[in-house]
Amino acid sequence: MQIPRAKLAAELNQSSASITQKLNCKTPWQFADLVALRELYGLSADFVTDFVPYESEAK
Numbered sequence: 001m002q003i004p005r006a007k008l009a010a011e012l013n014q015s016s017a018s019i020t021q022k023l024n025c026k027t028p029w030q031f032a033d034l035v036a037l038r039e040l041y042g043l044s045a046d047f048v049t050d051f052v053p054y055e056s057e058a059k
Helices: 005-011 016-023 031-041 054-058
Strands: none
Touching: 005 016
16 A cells, blocks of 8 residues: 555645655654554554565565
8 A cells, every 4th residue: 555645744744845755764753653654554663664674564
């Protein structure tokens, strides 16, 4: 499932530029971001921060 950056930015009350920076690993995800992503989409912090490869979640 892909989440559009604009939608994610709106849900996290951030700018699209901020989300782009986080997705490109230029800016770290904040704890509040990780909590919101868990609540909204069930994504673990390890998955979001790429400690767990996408391929292992897809199985």
